[in-house]
Amino acid sequence: MAGAIVKRGERITLRTLESEDVDVLQHGAGDPEIRHLTGNSKVRSRDELEKTLEDDNVTILLVCLDDPGEPGPVDTDDVRRVGVVSVSEWTRNPRVGFWLRSGVQGEGYGREAAALLVDYVFRSYDTPTVKAKAFEHNEASRGLLESLGFEQEGRLRMNAFVDGEYRDGILYGILREEWE
Structure with a gap:
């Protein structure tokens, strides 16, 4: 069951991820294309993914469509869970991440x-x-970040081994006053 509403947009809602929603994380961890774009080459078990939910330094939220807009938890049948966004506390600056199921990519939901x-x-x-952070080969995520006003701040050379080769990670940042 999708959890409480955290933030509502025009077409999507961000909701808390409950332990019953680990299947959404499994989809991302099990989809080779998502793993390729996010640089996560390791396939993780359900138990490993559930441990991610216990990490106090990471907040994971569901990206939902077809949400009736009622506050609090709603019936799973009323919510279409299409992806995940996350915030990792990385030193003193939070780092955001996101992915969507392949069937809804390219629609502006990301x-x-x-x-x-x-x-x-x-x-x-x-x-x-x-x-x-987006990998150099992930042009869609890089374009999305840049369209939101994020600036390139650095490069992590040979940051991950993906599909048989090392890939560079591109670091991005946006200042509070740039966002406001």
């Missing part, structure tokens, strides 16, 4: 979800900046 997440972070964290 941009709306990422914008809602950045807004949530600036309203919830006392931080001057929000960080993100």
